[in-house]
Amino acid sequence: MRYDSIIIGGGLAGLTSAIRCAEAGLKTAVISFGESSLTFASGAIDILGYHSDGSVVQSPFPAVAKLAESNPNHPYSKVGVDTLKQGLHRFCHHLDVAGVPMASQSEDNHWRTTALGSLRPAWLYQPGMMPLPIKQPAKGIQRIAIVNIAGFRDFQPSLAVAGLKQHPAFQQARITSKTITARELGLETRNPFELRSIELARALNHADNFQRLTNALGGAAGSSDLLIIPAVLEDSLGRSRIPELSQKIGCQIMEVASLPPSLPGLRIANALKRQFNKLGGMLIEGDLVEKGNFDNGRLVSIETHYNKDLPLYANHFVLASGSFFSKGLLSKQNRIIEPTFDLDVEAPSDRSLWASGKFLDSKAHHFIEYGVSCNQQLQPTRQGLPIENMYCVGSVLAGFNPVAEGSAGGVSIATGFHAAEQIIAAYQACAGN
Amino acid sequence: MLPNKLLLHIKPAPVIKMLSLTDTTFDNCIKCTVCTTRCPVAEARPDYPGPKQAGPDGERFRIKSPGLYDDALKYCTNCKRCEVACPSNVHIGTIIQKAKARHDGFKQGPREFMLSHTDLMGTLSSTTAPIVNVVTAMKPVKKLLDKTLGVDERRTLPKYTFQTFRKWFGKHAGNQERFDRKITYFHGCYTNYNVPAVGKDLVAVLNAINIGVRLTAKEKCCGVPLIANGFLKKARKNADLNMTQFAKSLDAGSEAVISSSSSCAMTLRDEYPDMLDVDNSAFKDQIQFVSRFLIKEFASGNKPEMKPLNLKVAYHSPCHLIRMGGVVHTVELMREIPGLELTLLDQNCCGLSGTYGFKKENYDTSQKIANKMLEQIKTTEADYIITDCESCKMQVEMNTDHKVLHPVTLIAMALV
Ligand SMILES: Cc1cc2nc3c(=O)[nH]c(=O)nc-3n(C[C@H](O)[C@H](O)[C@H](O)COP(=O)(O)OP(=O)(O)OC[C@H]3O[C@@H](n4cnc5c(N)ncnc54)[C@H](O)[C@@H]3O)c2cc1C
Numbered sequence: 001m002r003y004d005s006i007i008i009g010g011g012l013a014g015l016t017s018a019i020r021c022a023e024a025g026l027k028t029a030v031i032s033f034g035e036s037s038l039t040f041a042s043g044a045i046d047i048l049g050y051h052s053d054g055s056v057v058q059s060p061f062p063a064v065a066k067l068a069e070s071n072p073n074h075p076y077s078k079v080g081v082d083t084l085k086q087g088l089h090r091f092c093h094h095l096d097v098a099g100v101p102m103a104s105q106s107e108d109n110h111w112r113t114t115a116l117g118s119l120r121p122a123w124l125y126q127p128g129m130m131p132l133p134i135k136q137p138a139k140g141i142q143r144i145a146i147v148n149i150a151g152f153r154d155f156q157p158s159l160a161v162a163g164l165k166q167h168p169a170f171q172q173a174r175i176t177s178k179t180i181t182a183r184e185l186g187l188e189t190r191n192p193f194e195l196r197s198i199e200l201a202r203a204l205n206h207a208d209n210f211q212r213l214t215n216a217l218g219g220a221a222g223s224s225d226l227l228i229i230p231a232v233l234e235d236s237l238g239r240s241r242i243p244e245l246s247q248k249i250g251c252q253i254m255e256v257a258s259l260p261p262s263l264p265g266l267r268i269a270n271a272l273k274r275q276f277n278k279l280g281g282m283l284i285e286g287d288l289v290e291k292g293n294f295d296n297g298r299l300v301s302i303e304t305h306y307n308k309d310l311p312l313y314a315n316h317f318v319l320a321s322g323s324f325f326s327k328g329l330l331s332k333q334n335r336i337i338e339p340t341f342d343l344d345v346e347a348p349s350d351r352s353l354w355a356s357g358k359f360l361d362s363k364a365h366h367f368i369e370y371g372v373s374c375n376q377q378l379q380p381t382r383q384g385l386p387i388e389n390m391y392c393v394g395s396v397l398a399g400f401n402p403v404a405e406g407s408a409g410g411v412s413i414a415t416g417f418h419a420a421e422q423i424i425a426a427y428q429a430c431a432g433n
Numbered sequence: 434m435l436p437n438k439l440l441l442h443i444k445p446a447p448v449i450k451m452l453s454l455t456d457t458t459f460d461n462c463i464k465c466t467v468c469t470t471r472c473p474v475a476e477a478r479p480d481y482p483g484p485k486q487a488g489p490d491g492e493r494f495r496i497k498s499p500g501l502y503d504d505a506l507k508y509c510t511n512c513k514r515c516e517v518a519c520p521s522n523v524h525i526g527t528i529i530q531k532a533k534a535r536h537d538g539f540k541q542g543p544r545e546f547m548l549s550h551t552d553l554m555g556t557l558s559s560t561t562a563p564i565v566n567v568v569t570a571m572k573p574v575k576k577l578l579d580k581t582l583g584v585d586e587r588r589t590l591p592k593y594t595f596q597t598f599r600k601w602f603g604k605h606a607g608n609q610e611r612f613d614r615k616i617t618y619f620h621g622c623y624t625n626y627n628v629p630a631v632g633k634d635l636v637a638v639l640n641a642i643n644i645g646v647r648l649t650a651k652e653k654c655c656g657v658p659l660i661a662n663g664f665l666k667k668a669r670k671n672a673d674l675n676m677t678q679f680a681k682s683l684d685a686g687s688e689a690v691i692s693s694s695s696s697c698a699m700t701l702r703d704e705y706p707d708m709l710d711v712d713n714s715a716f717k718d719q720i721q722f723v724s725r726f727l728i729k730e731f732a733s734g735n736k737p738e739m740k741p742l743n744l745k746v747a748y749h750s751p752c753h754l755i756r757m758g759g760v761v762h763t764v765e766l767m768r769e770i771p772g773l774e775l776t777l778l779d780q781n782c783c784g785l786s787g788t789y790g791f792k793k794e795n796y797d798t799s800q801k802i803a804n805k806m807l808e809q810i811k812t813t814e815a816d817y818i819i820t821d822c823e824s825c826k827m828q829v830e831m832n833t834d835h836k837v838l839h840p841v842t843l844i845a846m847a848l849v
């Protein structure tokens with residue numbers, strides 16, 4: 001079986017690459033073992049949230065442009081700010097078409113609120129997430145009610161209250177937490193202590209239940225300026241119902257992503273898959289790429305768990321297998337490896353340098369920066385030799401710290417898009433000859 | 434939760450003789466709940482706890498105390514969509530089926546017997562097929578089946594063929610020995626008793642690439658409906674017989690055992706060892722779904738001459754083929770047909786799931802699950818819907834005006 005391009009890993013980075021390739025008319029396949037880390041993600045897209053000194057980035061694009069001087073090995077420095085912008089533009093277009101529109105506050109970052117009540121800088125948000133301005137996040141907000149549904153354990157309003165109160169801007173605000181009982185909502189739940197976001201979304205989608213929720217939230221809102229609820233509402237196509245709810249109650253409502261499954265993250269994953277399918281792409285889920293066949297500096301074909309004797313050939317490959325969490329990287333005794341192809345990895349062999357002593361360090365651990373080392377074109381090496389028809393994208397890459405920088409989403413989209421553009425350019429060059 | 438060390442000291446629930454009815458992959462679970470987001474049954478009925486709770490979470494409790502078994506597990510269709518989504522390789526569907534068997538979670542009345550013993554029912558029905566087909570299509574009979582057995586009267590019951598595939602093949606078997614290369618065809622119940630055309634098309638396509646077809650001397654139902662209804666001992670007996678037959682035919686020079694039903698193929702290859710403890714490791718790789726076998730042949734240059742088929746078709750991917758990683762093979766196979774305009778439908782479950790949707794108590798769930806797929810098909814402008822699974826075919830044909838074909842039939846139509 002032969003493809004123009006094969007993408008290994010179907011997370012944000014891999015699907016961005018795949019959609020771009022399919023859009024350009026290339027015969028494209030994505031092979032992905034299990035759902036990606038978008039299940040854990042907020043559903044907002046961060047680009048660059050913090051400078052290297054820890055200060056907050058107000059406007060990400062100029063800051064990304066500047067990185068090239070201070071940190072030439074950063075993936076952003078390799079792909080450039082124009083590619084980042086183009087990639088984001090296409091990303092928004094596809095999500096829009098798939099029914100999950102994303103928005104930004106012009107060129108500036110905003111604060112997104114986490115389930116723990118902390119604020120993180122991000123650039124794109126989904127309707128219902130309610131971005132807070134970087135300079136004065138609490139402007140116009142005096143009274144906040146944080147509301148949960150009893151039995152939903154993946155969100156703890158008291159933690160959110162405590163977290164938000166720690167932020168200097170919210171010190172004057174009155175923040176309370178409330179709980180709506182499942183009975184108030186008329187939910188016939190089998191096990192009222194084990195509710196999950198997806199189950200609530202399904203149950204609350206029924207017109208009667210939605211009306212009861214509207215009434216109950218209206219009561220809980222009282223005279224609040226802002227109501228914060230966990231992301232447990234969406235229609236059957238995965239579209240947020242917060243704007244509708246907000247209008248009915250007459251109060252600003254903000255949804256925050258809960259512990260997994262994070263519905264806002266899944267909305268993005270599903271929307272991207274729908275688009276890829278619509279463009280004629282081949283999505284192979286639940287199969288694992290186990291081996292690559294290399295020849296003369298090229299990856300010729302790959303073997304998967306279900307296709308050991310039937311290799312998949314492609315002219316170009318994109319490795320988007322994620323970081324440690326997705327097993328795109330593995331840690332061994334004194335070595336960090338890329339397990340699928342054994343590509344060269346950038347990481348010190350002294351294990352004591354990998355992490356700082358404290359588990360919950362306010363600074364991110366170093367191991368997050370480790371990954372596959374690549375050249376300016378994002379091409380990796382294997383035993384020191386470059387692989388010319390392969391590109392690495394997303395969190396499998398070395399040279400950036402998504403946690404400390406607040407850059408995971410932007411790097412995934414920019415590098416995914418960049419790899420696809422290079423593959424497309426190679427095809428156009430061929431056609432030109 | 435108890436640490437693993439402690440779990441070792443707890444006596445497990447009684448197990449059926451010879452069969453191991455626990456699957457330990459529940460230990461891999463990282464509690465992400467991704468599986469539950471993909472479960473069509475959990476989406477359709479809120480009283481089903483969903484794969485995470487019914488599978489790995491519940492298993493921990495059930496091992497501790499069988500009293501904690503949840504009767505709602507009976508709603509699981511074993512579609513295995515949860516397993517495809519799981520990032521941690523938990524065999525959720527298998528855990529649930531085994532738990533049902535361990536805790537007598539299966540209802541096994543005359544209806545379950547009739548629905549699951551497909552080969553027996555096929556033998557009985559095909560000899561009197563013209564009568565059976567007329568009778569089972571009659572309203573009063575359907576009402577009677579509904580009232581007495583609980584087979585939903587709104588279902589179109591499968592039609593039986595008068596001449597079984599085996600009978601037809603008997604007349605053509607000699608012809609097959611002239612080919613140097615041979616494969617063994619596991620036709621399954623549906624091709625044998627209901628739609629022999631798929632089997633005939635398969636013979637035509639394989640012959641066109643110079644491969645002869647053999648059947649085993651004896652063939653029993655793969656066991657998928659038996660497993661789904663908890664007749665595990667019977668399923669295992671069938672599995673043992675089939676495996677012996679496969680071993681014989683592979684010994685006698687067949688290159689592979691091929692199935693044209695995605696659910697049979699998955700059962701022979703994966704469920705025999707995982708669910709029934711039947712060791713097929715000696716020739717697991719030789720048990721293949723037909724499109725996988727064909728695309729491999731095509732890829733190595735053994736491709737029939739094909740004329741353009743100027744048709745628009747839309748492909749529906751069956752759950753069990755998705756689980757086997759086989760959708761890519763069928764899609765690539767169809768892409769080999771010149772002139773064919775192919776669109777891929779979204780990967781939604783058809784909801785019939787073999788015998789599941791025939792049961793009165795599951796009718797509404799089944800139709801509710803089917804809705805997404807049916808809505809898309811109704812607005813699709815296609816000459817044919819293509820799918821590899823007989824259950825999906827029945828569901829589409831009962832609910833829409835579209836005719837459904839097997840991918841192998843499409844290839845057969847393109848042969849010159
Ligand atoms: C806990 C957590 C919270 C996060 N929160 C946010 C957030 O708030 N905002 C934000 O923008 N980003 C967030 N992210 C990060 C973001 O989700 C990822 O950075 C982004 O999705 C990029 O990931 P990726 O595409 O590189 O890889 P992943 O999303 O990790 O996907 C990799 C995929 O590749 C598959 N794979 C790996 N190896 C193979 C193989 N050999 N064969 C087949 N498939 C394979 C994996 O199964 C997986 O599905 C978070 C990530 C995590 C883990």
Ligand code: SF4
Binds near residue numbers: 472474
């Ligand atoms: S096998 Fe299918 S029905 Fe059963 S739990 Fe998994 S997804 Fe749900």
Ligand code: SF4
Binds near residue numbers: 519521
């Ligand atoms: S998807 Fe897998 S790991 Fe996640 S909760 Fe379900 S069984 Fe556990």
